[in-house]
Amino acid sequence: MITIKDIARHANVSPATVSRVLNGKAWVSEEKRRAVNEWITRLGYKPNQVAQTLVGTRSFLLGVVITDVSNPFFADIVKLLQQEAFLSGYAIVLCHTNAAEDIERQQVDSLIRRQVDGVVIVPCRAESPGIRKLRQAEIPTVVVTQQHPELDSVCVDHNAGGAMVAAHLLSAGHTRLAYFGKKQDAKFNGFRREAAANGVSPDRIPCVKVDYDSVETIDVESTVRRFFDSEEGRQTPGVFALNDFVALAALNTAAEYRRRTPGDLSVVGFDNTYLARIHRPSLTSVAQPLQEMAHRAIELLRRRLAGQGDNEPNLTLLQPRVVVRRSSSREAGTDSEYSLEDTAELPNGATRSTGEGN
Amino acid sequence: MITIKDIARHANVSPATVSRVLNGKAWVSEEKRRAVNEWITRLGYKPNQVAQTLVGTRSFLLGVVITDVSNPFFADIVKLLQQEAFLSGYAIVLCHTNAAEDIERQQVDSLIRRQVDGVVIVPCRAESPGIRKLRQAEIPTVVVTQQHPELDSVCVDHNAGGAMVAAHLLSAGHTRLAYFGKKQDAKFNGFRREAAANGVSPDRIPCVKVDYDSVETIDVESTVRRFFDSEEGRQTPGVFALNDFVALAALNTAAEYRRRTPGDLSVVGFDNTYLARIHRPSLTSVAQPLQEMAHRAIELLRRRLAGQGDNEPNLTLLQPRVVVRRSSSREAGTDSEYSLEDTAELPNGATRSTGEGN
DNA sequence: TTGAAAGCGTTACCAC
DNA sequence: GTGGTAACGCTTTCAA
Numbered sequence: 001m002i003t004i005k006d007i008a009r010h011a012n013v014s015p016a017t018v019s020r021v022l023n024g025k026a027w028v029s030e031e032k033r034r035a036v037n038e039w040i041t042r043l044g045y046k047p048n049q050v051a052q053t054l055v056g057t058r059s060f061l062l063g064v065v066i067t068d069v070s071n072p073f074f075a076d077i078v079k080l081l082q083q084e085a086f087l088s089g090y091a092i093v094l095c096h097t098n099a100a101e102d103i104e105r106q107q108v109d110s111l112i113r114r115q116v117d118g119v120v121i122v123p124c125r126a127e128s129p130g131i132r133k134l135r136q137a138e139i140p141t142v143v144v145t146q147q148h149p150e151l152d153s154v155c156v157d158h159n160a161g162g163a164m165v166a167a168h169l170l171s172a173g174h175t176r177l178a179y180f181g182k183k184q185d186a187k188f189n190g191f192r193r194e195a196a197a198n199g200v201s202p203d204r205i206p207c208v209k210v211d212y213d214s215v216e217t218i219d220v221e222s223t224v225r226r227f228f229d230s231e232e233g234r235q236t237p238g239v240f241a242l243n244d245f246v247a248l249a250a251l252n253t254a255a256e257y258r259r260r261t262p263g264d265l266s267v268v269g270f271d272n273t274y275l276a277r278i279h280r281p282s283l284t285s286v287a288q289p290l291q292e293m294a295h296r297a298i299e300l301l302r303r304r305l306a307g308q309g310d311n312e313p314n315l316t317l318l319q320p321r322v323v324v325r326r327s328s329s330r331e332a333g334t335d336s337e338y339s340l341e342d343t344a345e346l347p348n349g350a351t352r353s354t355g356e357g358n
Numbered sequence: 359m360i361t362i363k364d365i366a367r368h369a370n371v372s373p374a375t376v377s378r379v380l381n382g383k384a385w386v387s388e389e390k391r392r393a394v395n396e397w398i399t400r401l402g403y404k405p406n407q408v409a410q411t412l413v414g415t416r417s418f419l420l421g422v423v424i425t426d427v428s429n430p431f432f433a434d435i436v437k438l439l440q441q442e443a444f445l446s447g448y449a450i451v452l453c454h455t456n457a458a459e460d461i462e463r464q465q466v467d468s469l470i471r472r473q474v475d476g477v478v479i480v481p482c483r484a485e486s487p488g489i490r491k492l493r494q495a496e497i498p499t500v501v502v503t504q505q506h507p508e509l510d511s512v513c514v515d516h517n518a519g520g521a522m523v524a525a526h527l528l529s530a531g532h533t534r535l536a537y538f539g540k541k542q543d544a545k546f547n548g549f550r551r552e553a554a555a556n557g558v559s560p561d562r563i564p565c566v567k568v569d570y571d572s573v574e575t576i577d578v579e580s581t582v583r584r585f586f587d588s589e590e591g592r593q594t595p596g597v598f599a600l601n602d603f604v605a606l607a608a609l610n611t612a613a614e615y616r617r618r619t620p621g622d623l624s625v626v627g628f629d630n631t632y633l634a635r636i637h638r639p640s641l642t643s644v645a646q647p648l649q650e651m652a653h654r655a656i657e658l659l660r661r662r663l664a665g666q667g668d669n670e671p672n673l674t675l676l677q678p679r680v681v682v683r684r685s686s687s688r689e690a691g692t693d694s695e696y697s698l699e700d701t702a703e704l705p706n707g708a709t710r711s712t713g714e715g716n
Numbered sequence: 717t718t719g720a721a722a723g724c725g726t727t728a729c730c731a732c
Numbered sequence: 733g734t735g736g737t738a739a740c741g742c743t744t745t746c747a748a
Contacts, residue, residue: 003725014735019727027733050417050473051725053408054740060472061451068437070632075433079426082452091468093419094440094452110449113404114418245636252638274428278603279637280610361741372719377743385717409741412724 002043010043011035022047053115062090062301063111063119065130067099072273073243073288074122077144080294081120088302090117097124104130112137118301120144140304142297147315152300154316156288161320162190165240165268165286168322170198172266172329174238180208180224180250181242187270191240206232210246220249228257237265244269244276247283251327266328281326289318360401368401369393380405411473420448420659421469421477423488425457430631431601431646432480435502438652439478446660448475455482462488470495476659478502498662500655505673510658512674514646519678520548523598523626523644526680528556530624530687532596538566538582538608539600545628549598564590568604578607586615595623602627602634602643609641609685624686639684647676 004022008015013032020026021036028036039045053059062085066074082092093116095107101124108130111119118140123131126148134141135151143153165187169177177195179188192202208227210220224246227233241247247269251261259265261281269276272287296316303309362380366373371390378384379394386394397403411417420443424432440450451474453465459482466488469477476498481489484506492499493509501511523545527535535553537546550560566585568578582604585591599605605627609619617623619639627634630645654674661667 001725004727005725015726016728016735016737017733020734023727029733032734046471048473048725049471050408050411051740052727054412054725054742055727056740057727059408064452069427069433070430070437072428072430072433075427075430078452079428079454082454086453086465086468091451091453091472093449094422094436095444095449096437096440107444109404110444113407114449115406115408248636252636255638275633275636278606278610278633280613359741362743363741373742374719374721374744375717378718381743387717390718406741409724410743412726412741413743414724415743 001048002045003048004045006043007036007039007045010039058117058305059115060090061093061114061116062298063093063095063108063114063116063121065095065097065104065107065111065119065121065123067097067122067124069094069096072275073271076273076290077122077294080290081297084294084298088298090298097130099124101125101128101130104128105133108133112139117305118142120297120301122146123148140301142300144293144297147317148313150313152304152314152316154293154296154300154318156293156320157317158186158320159190159193161270161286161322162187162192162240163194164190164320164322166191166194166198166200168284168324168328169238169240169266169268170195170200172238174266175200176236177205177238177240178208178227178233178236179205179240179242180210180227180246182209183207185242187240187242206236210242220246221253224250224253225256228253228259239265239267241267241269243271244273244283244285247285247327248275248279251279251281251283261327262329268322268328272323276323276325284325284328285323286320287323288320292318359406360403361406362403364401365394365397365403368397416475416663417473418448419451419472419474420656421451421453421466421472421474421479423453423455423462423465423469423477423479423481425455425480425482427452427454430633431629434631434648435480435652438648439655442652442656446656448656455488457482459486459488462486463491466491470497475663476500478655478659480504481506498659500658502651502655505675506671508671510662510672510674512651512654512658512676514651514678515675516544516678517548517551519628519644519680520545520550520598521552522548522678522680524549524552524556524558526642526682526686527596527598527624527626528553528558530596532624533558534594535563535596535598536566536585536591536594537563537598537600538568538585538604540567541565543600545598545600564594568600578604579611582608582611583614586611586617597623597625599625599627602629602631602641605641605643605685606633606637609637609639619685620687626680626686630681634681634683642683642686643681644678645681646678650676 004015004018007018017028017032018036021028021033049060064078064081066078069075069078085092097104097107104124119134120142122145123143141151143151145155147153147155179191181188188207192205195205196202210223239250241250247267251267254261254265269283269285272285276283276285300314362373362376365376375386375390376394379386379391407418422436422439424436427433427436443450455462455465462482477492478500480503481501499509501509503513505511505513537549539546546565550563553563554560568581597608599608605625609625612619612623627641627643630643634641634643658672
């Protein structure tokens with residue numbers, strides 16, 4: 001390995017000077033600077049990041065903690081995060097939690113030992129032990145996909161997304177709606193809110209509880225089946241599911257019940273994974289601006305690392321958009337986009353320093 | 359940060375001794391060892407891996423270079439690799455190449471600068487610049503998903519996989535077959551070989567050229583459409599596709615042509631991603647033993663890192679198996695497994711130090 | 717068995 | 733402006 005000293009020796013300067021031209025901080029005479037640069041290229045010198053880390057600057061390593069890359073939604077995020085990070089000279093250390101708090105803790109521990117400069121995390125819950133560790137180790141952290149009261153976070157406005165879906169289904173003429181997910185979901189709130197605003201009593205929108213953890217856990221189908229077996233289920237033409245997996249389970253199950261889609265039943269998913277594109281019928285789904293999210297997340301981290309930014313946690317709340325496909329259209333037609341405020345495409349992204357939703 | 363010196367001070371020993379009990383190499387008196395361990399837990403000491411790396415031992419970092427995690431097949435591998443690595447105390451630095459050689463090179467460069475102990479790579483081609491760099495930097499490397507003449511590699515026997523598919527389709531009564539992929543694919547060879555062994559002339563099996571790079575590139579459909587438009591395509595009931603994406607494209611396109619599956623047309627994919635499970639009709643696909651592959655890959659790396667193992671490249675060739683689903687069954691039925699040698703499940707994995715296939 | 721001390725490759729502080 | 737030098741936290745001689 002060729003070091004800073006080798007360069008120094010060849011260029012007849014001190015290691016300190018080499019370091020200086022490398023970091024471009026202090027002034028170095030034009031003459032020496034050229035000599036140093038000359039030898040750097042000549043010997044193909046590459047700074048040893050490990051040494052740089054040790055002296056306490058930075059590791060150029062970012063941790064990414066996610067429940068499961070097998071989930072295509074997370075896979076997309078991870079990919080974009082890696083690419084975005086790379087542009088800033090950072091590499092990504094990937095960790096899985098399987099949505100288990102103890103594993104999350106272990107993984108976070110390992111990241112801390114590795115001196116990562118920052119972490120992007122999709123936590124189990126806002127107060128997960130992993131999050132706590134990160135905070136007490138004072139490692140810049142940004143939470144993605146969820147809001148966090150005391151950390152930087154970037155996510156989509158789930159509440160608004162839910163409202164968009166309600167608006168869409170209502171405009172398709174459906175007045176009997178159902179939600180597949182958890183009662184507390186912000187999507188569900190938005191969904192109900194918008195329904196109410198259009199004269200559909202929120203109390204008449206059942207929430208079919210779906211415990212969705214990972215790709216593996218597809219006991220979803222039995223739940224869905226139970227719903228379609230019920231009187232209520234038989235009469236509901238408008239279904240909104242917390243994500244594409246569940247939506248597809250609904251779609252597939254509905255087919256077993258001879259309910260045609262589109263036609264008898266409309267289903268809308270969330271996340272707009274490519275599953276929505278590939279499946280037949282194709283699935284209407286709420287798209288999150290992933291590229292934007294990844295960009296913002298890394299940007300937030302960079303700011304913290306540069307020591308900029310107040311201590312206030314920054315909440316970046318982006319606007320989702322509904323991508324309409326066959327599963328919710330009354331007639332055959334090409335896919336199109338839709339959003340609450342306008343049928344045209346939203347300038348998908350808006351930052352507020354605070355806000356509700358999620 | 360609490361260091362080795364802190365422990366030393368508290369335990370009334372020298373830093374060297376602390377290091378010794380930590381690494382368990384040299385003898386340390388029972389008394390001091392206990393004292394040190396006591397303080398280690400008491401102060402919650404965690405070794406600084408960066409410092410350890412600098413002194414030249416190891417970084418505990420493994421690079422994973424893959425074309426695209428958005429591909430569920432790769433996502434699964436990455437996940438398993440990470441989990442497997444974690445068990446051995448390693449973390450994973452994830453890199454994307456987008457199947458582009460120059461990006462691969464850049465990513466590999468960054469891994470080398472980071473002093474990763476080893477790399478698991480899905481290379482663009484055997485002689486990609488990334489691979490070359492890795493070799494000249496003498497970083498232990500294992501190639502997964504492909505064979506490599508001069509590096510450790512672990513992959514499935516594609517040739518055998520292709521043969522299994524042929525056997526399966528033939529046993530379903532199809533004698534007119536087609537392959538969607540590239541002529542040189544080992545799968546295709548195996549497919550033809552087995553067909554020939556059963557009296558179906560390989561020359562009568564067309565290879566519909568599909569250029570599949572990533573999830574994004576789904577111009578696949580037009581190619582597929584062109585095939586179904588042809589006389590040849592209209593009469594082919596048995597299709598084998600190089601992966602699940604292409605298989606699904608075939609399935610979906612076939613539906614547009616009113617070709618019923620199962621019934622008029624059978625389609626078999628490769629990789630057995632969850633897409634195969636989720637899609638309707640569900641897709642018969644060749645499964646790769648991913649867990650086993652990840653395990654072997656990490657194991658190979660560990661061996662190299664321990665300085666064990668001859669200099670011979672090790673080829674670990676595992677056996678795939680066919681998971682039969684609706685897309686290739688003549689009647690409704692539950693999913694089942696199938697393999698060339700036996701209808702029962704294969705002891706899925708066999709190592710040879712060399713072998714053809716792929 | 718144990719301690720002192722010399723690095724590992726950089727950065728940063730302090731003189732000159 | 734520039735060079736010496738002391739860290740950073742750890743491992744590993746080399747003596748004792």
